[in-house]
Amino acid sequence: MQRYEERRVANDDTYWLVFELAWRDFFQFQFLKHGADFFAPNGIRDVEKRWDRDRAAFCRWADGETGIPFVDANMRELNRTGYMSNRGRQNVASFLADALGIDWRWGAAYFEQRLVDYDVASNWGNWAYQAGVGNDSRDNHFDVLSQAEYYDDDAAYVRTWLPALDDLPPQYAHRPWRMDDDEQARYGVDLGVDYPEPMLDIEARYAELRNQ
Ligand SMILES: Cc1cc2nc3c(=O)[nH]c(=O)nc-3n(C[C@H](O)[C@H](O)[C@H](O)COP(=O)(O)OP(=O)(O)OC[C@H]3O[C@@H](n4cnc5c(N)ncnc54)[C@H](O)[C@@H]3O)c2cc1C
Numbered sequence: 001m002q003r004y005e006e007r008r009v010a011n012d013d014t015y016w017l018v019f020e021l022a023w024r025d026f027f028q029f030q031f032l033k034h035g036a037d038f039f040a041p042n043g044i045r046d047v048e049k050r051w052d053r054d055r056a057a058f059c060r061w062a063d064g065e066t067g068i069p070f071v072d073a074n075m076r077e078l079n080r081t082g083y084m085s086n087r088g089r090q091n092v093a094s095f096l097a098d099a100l101g102i103d104w105r106w107g108a109a110y111f112e113q114r115l116v117d118y119d120v121a122s123n124w125g126n127w128a129y130q131a132g133v134g135n136d137s138r139d140n141h142f143d144v145l146s147q148a149e150y151y152d153d154d155a156a157y158v159r160t161w162l163p164a165l166d167d168l169p170p171q172y173a174h175r176p177w178r179m180d181d182d183e184q185a186r187y188g189v190d191l192g193v194d195y196p197e198p199m200l201d202i203e204a205r206y207a208e209l210r211n212q
Contacts, residue, residue, distance in 0.1 A: 027125035043133025
């Protein structure tokens with residue numbers, strides 16, 4: 001019956017929906033199989049990774065005050081609505097675990113408090129996967145800047161959640177630190193006042209991660 005129903009209504013969207021539901025079931029079975037190891041800092045494969053526990057840096061991430069617009073916009077959407085897209089979740093999780101090197105379990109616990117669709121297996125499974133301690137041993141880090149410029153090329157999403165950046169052209173809306181003092185004055189965005197300075201040199205950090 002299901003196969004027939006699938007064939008009868010099959011299209012691109014149904015293909016992806018079934019694909020996504022397969023991921024959901026995958027994490028349910030993984031949780032069943034691994035139990036408490038799902039919450040271990042080095043994950044189900046006991047991967048040798050040292051995690052940072054910088055509370056102040058973590059709070060900047062949680063509050064959407066990192067100074068990296070695509071991360072901040074997604075975190076502010078989560079804090080205001082309880083929802084964030086899968087693309088957004090992958091990027092902010094990678095930013096916390098890969099770019100900042102902060103304990104991914106803090107991020108998973110924060111999502112647990114905030115998400116309207118929180119599910120223990122999907123949340124902790126996806127977080128561990130993104131942090132490189134889940135099922136996949138490959139380097140999964142996301143370059144949040146190139147992701148932002150590809151998936152939010154006109155910066156409409158970033159400007160929706162970060163009104164301080166509303167008047168900026170896309171290249172500066174995604175990389176406001178590239179503005180010099182004159183440009184900041186021209187666009188009326190004083191970094192460090194109207195919008196945070198970036199909490200790290202993210203372009204240098206991604207160059208580092210690419211060369212690892
Ligand atoms: C760090 C991180 C944390 C996440 N935490 C949760 C969570 O707590 N609860 C949750 O349901 N999903 C979680 N996901 C998976 C996914 O992001 C959401 O299921 C999806 O964004 C929900 O939006 P939607 O219903 O519009 O999804 P659609 O894209 O329309 O997908 C339809 C359904 O498929 C399932 N699904 C889709 N993608 C995934 C996935 N990667 N893993 C597991 N199931 C998936 C969900 O049940 C979803 O409702 C997480 C993903 C990441 C990267």
